[in-house]
């Protein structure tokens with residue numbers, strides 16, 4: 001059997017690991033991934049040790065049921081691992097460590113299964129074609145045929161900030177992607193504007209602190225909110241009336257509020273309620289008609305995200321201390337673009353310019369995939385999957401990652417996972433949910 005995986009970030013690597021654990025003799029896996037490393041992607045890229053995982057290490061499972069392995073591996077591997085221990089005993093390790101771990105698990109599985117050939121093709125898959133039973137991928141080196149294909153293209157890079165007027169001699173210096181931001185281009189007293197107020201903003205702040213920055217930092221986000229802090233150990237919460245999936249966005253929000261109060265009473269914490277919603281997300285999401293899903297997105301997405309994607313405790317402490325000292329300011333505004341001397345914004349008080357020596361774009365990935373390495377149109381137009389729907393709503397996949405077409409027909413040869421496959425899951429972009437679907441894909445292929 002010939003299997004292609006398009007995308008070799010965490011999701012692609014997780015599928016490969018699950019397949020290798022069980023593949024019959026004579027199979028071949030080709031992973032299309034331009035990056036040198038498999039298993040990292042943007043999230044777990046090689047990077048500084050102050051960019052932390054936002055989930056406690058003991059909860060992370062690369063394949064279902066292996067929670068705890070990563071913690072043991074890290075404690076044995078890194079002499080300073082104990083310094084990442086929080087008061088409650090949970091570890092929040094650097095994200096790059098997790099990327100190293102995933103790469104090593106994959107290498108180990110490859111060694112354990114020498115009869116399966118794994119090829120890392122460092123190319124972008126440009127087009128996929130499915131005609132009858134013939135499945136092919138076109139890349140720089142030509143066309144190759146496969147029996148099964150897994151789309152694991154992940155997230156698309158940050159769209160650039162608009163530059164509204166020519167900027168003379170680097171004033172301000174603009175880092176168009178926070179994920180590639182080198183803090184050493186910043187002088188220690190520079191005033192820094194960070195566009196975006198979510199977890200990537202916290203990474204930028206951590207990088208600035210680590211290089212000894214002492215100037216003012218202004219964070220600008222549309223909602224003016226920052227993610228809450230997470231805790232490593234949380235009790236389990238189940239609402240008294242169990243899981244009932246509302247049919248409208250309004251009803252779902254009211255239910256979530258009630259659950260949150262219940263969670264607060266039962267566990268003295270609202271976070272277990274968020275865990276409960278997350279675990280049951282696909283049931284809640286699937287019960288909502290399309291119109292109600294859009295309504296939910298429009299009205300409560302950012303509110304949900306600050307509760308759902310929480311800061312690791314160390315990052316939260318750092319930002320709160322900076323805010324208390326007056327060096328960190330969070331503004332609620334729409335960023336119009338970069339102009340000489342700073343950033344033009346539209347705030348409640350009107351249009352104004354926030355002065356900056358350095359502007360860092362931490363506005364998150366491009367959810368419409370315009371910045372993807374291969375255009376979604378080129379990639380999917382010869383498959384029978386609608387590229388437009390895929391780019392805007394994500395692909396619909398079942399619990400084994402099989403792509404579901406517009407007419408509800410299940411594709412037998414094409415699977416998908418990760419953020420690109422969110423349409424039917426609501427939330428399919430974190431380690432454990434991706435790992436669960438990866439195992440389902442492997443089981444389905446082998447069955």
Ligand SMILES: Cc1cc2nc3c(=O)[nH]c(=O)nc-3n(C[C@H](O)[C@H](O)[C@H](O)COP(=O)(O)OP(=O)(O)OC[C@H]3O[C@@H](n4cnc5c(N)ncnc54)[C@H](O)[C@@H]3O)c2cc1C
Pocket residue numbers: 006007008009010011012032033034035040041042043044052053054055095123124125126152153154155156200372373374379417418419429430431432434
């Ligand atoms: C900065 C950041 C921090 C995060 N932190 C956490 C965390 O702490 N905990 C957590 O659970 N989740 C976290 N996440 C969520 C994270 O997205 C997922 O956990 C997971 O890494 C997603 O993996 P992926 O493989 O789906 O996507 P990606 O990591 O985006 O990988 C996709 C890969 O596909 C490749 N690709 C794309 N198109 C093509 C093509 N046409 N041909 C060939 N290759 C292609 C890309 O080069 C890329 O390497 C974080 C995300 C980000 C961005």
